[in-house]
Amino acid sequence: MKRNLNVDFIGRRRLxxxxxxxxxAVSVASLATxxxxxxxxxxxxxxxxxxxVRPDLTVDELVDxxxxxxxxxxxxxxxxxxGRVRGAIIHTAAITAGTDxxxxxxxxxxxxSEAETIDVTFVGPKWGERVSNKALQGLAVFLVVIIIYITxxxxxxxxxxxxxxxxxxxxxxxxxxxxVGFPVSPATVVALLTILGYSLYDTVIxxxxxxxxxxxxxxxxxxxxxxxxxxxxxxxxxxxLNTSLTALLPVGSLLFIGSQILGAETLEDLSLALFVGxxxxxxxxxxxxxxxxxxxxxxxxxxxxIAEKARRREDVVETRGVPIPEADDSDDVEEPSTPVATSSxxxxxxxxxxxxxxxxxxSRRR
Numbered sequence: 001m002k003r004n005l006n007v008d009f010i011g012r013r014r015l016x017x018x019x020x021x022x023x024x025a026v027s028v029a030s031l032a033t034x035x036x037x038x039x040x041x042x043x044x045x046x047x048x049x050x051x052x053v054r055p056d057l058t059v060d061e062l063v064d065x066x067x068x069x070x071x072x073x074x075x076x077x078x079x080x081x082x083g084r085v086r087g088a089i090i091h092t093a094a095i096t097a098g099t100d101x102x103x104x105x106x107x108x109x110x111x112x113s114e115a116e117t118i119d120v121t122f123v124g125p126k127w128g129e130r131v132s133n134k135a136l137q138g139l140a141v142f143l144v145v146i147i148i149y150i151t152x153x154x155x156x157x158x159x160x161x162x163x164x165x166x167x168x169x170x171x172x173x174x175x176x177x178x179x180v181g182f183p184v185s186p187a188t189v190v191a192l193l194t195i196l197g198y199s200l201y202d203t204v205i206x207x208x209x210x211x212x213x214x215x216x217x218x219x220x221x222x223x224x225x226x227x228x229x230x231x232x233x234x235x236x237x238x239x240x241l242n243t244s245l246t247a248l249l250p251v252g253s254l255l256f257i258g259s260q261i262l263g264a265e266t267l268e269d270l271s272l273a274l275f276v277g278x279x280x281x282x283x284x285x286x287x288x289x290x291x292x293x294x295x296x297x298x299x300x301x302x303x304x305x306i307a308e309k310a311r312r313r314e315d316v317v318e319t320r321g322v323p324i325p326e327a328d329d330s331d332d333v334e335e336p337s338t339p340v341a342t343s344s345x346x347x348x349x350x351x352x353x354x355x356x357x358x359x360x361x362x363s364r365r366r
Contacts (some may be wrong), residue, residue, distance in 0.1 A: 013291035027175020039185040042111040052116030187270040195277030202285040225303040244282035286354040
């Protein structure tokens with residue numbers, strides 16, 4: 001039979017806070033210094049797609065020849081198939097379509113790459129700005145709906161804790177994207193939306209069990225809110241781990257096998273966001289949302305009184321040297337302090353008195 005794990009989520013919340021703080025700090029520093037590599041769909045610009053290039057072509061060659069032809073903000077990426085270079089994608093700052101500048105860059109790229117065909121695409125900056133604004137509006141509506149739903153289904157403070165965990169997941173995922181240098185494309189936005197749903201799914205499962213456990217807390221001094229939350233989280237830990245591993249295996253296959261080994265580089269931005277976001281979401285639902293909720297609720301007068309009564313009880317027991325009984329959510333049953341002797345013999349039956357160690361008992365009759 002599978003036994004529940006016993007992880008001290010609440011007692012070690014300072015450790016989890018330190019880990020999250022380090023990850024968030026690194027992410028913020030990376031976003032501030034390196035920034036995100038936004039694709040042409042968001043920034044606007046001109047894209048040159050080369051097909052049938054020579055196999056020994058390098059990224060540096062493409063960047064140098066494009067900049068030598070007058071292009072600015074050049075970014076190049078090779079496209080591989082079966083381990084061989086088959087094409088390339090070059091993004092530059094916006095170049096007016098049909099002009100001599102565009103023809104000059106395209107001709108230079110064709111010459112150095114020996115490409116069979118070149119497709120040129122122009123995307124204006126207004127389109128990218130509109131896409132970014134729509135994405136932010138959709139995210140805002142999503143968060144409002146989620147807060148309302150979790151508040152109605154569970155409670156408001158759980159909704160706030162879930163949103164904080166979501167912000168934690170998105171910030172760390174964006175920071176890793178900035179560190180790795182992968183371009184942020186529409187596929188990345190789809191992956192981020194998937195992360196939001198997955199992280200909330202795991203968090204709601206945890207909070208639903210927490211609500212069941214904390215709804216029947218014992219009297220003051222019996223079990224604190226944090227202890228009840230810790231018990232509930234350990235009860236769903238196996239389920240959370242199994243769900244996370246099941247989701248991460250296929251995404252990991254896309255990232256490490258599909259994009260790295262098989263050369264399907266177009267899957268990199270999608271699979272990286274999914275893999276990192278799901279892993280961080282599984283972590284935050286247990287080590288961020290739960291401990292934050294326990295810390296917040298234990299500041300309420302009711303649960304603060306329970307925690308204070310429990311601390312006093314522990315101090316008294318520790319002073320007297322009496323072991324502390326394990327907390328339980330069941331109703332208290334008063335046990336008699338001394339055993340009550342019962343007998344079916346009549347009152348006239350002789351009584352036996354024990355005089356002490358080493359002495360024989362004697363009987364007398366009234």
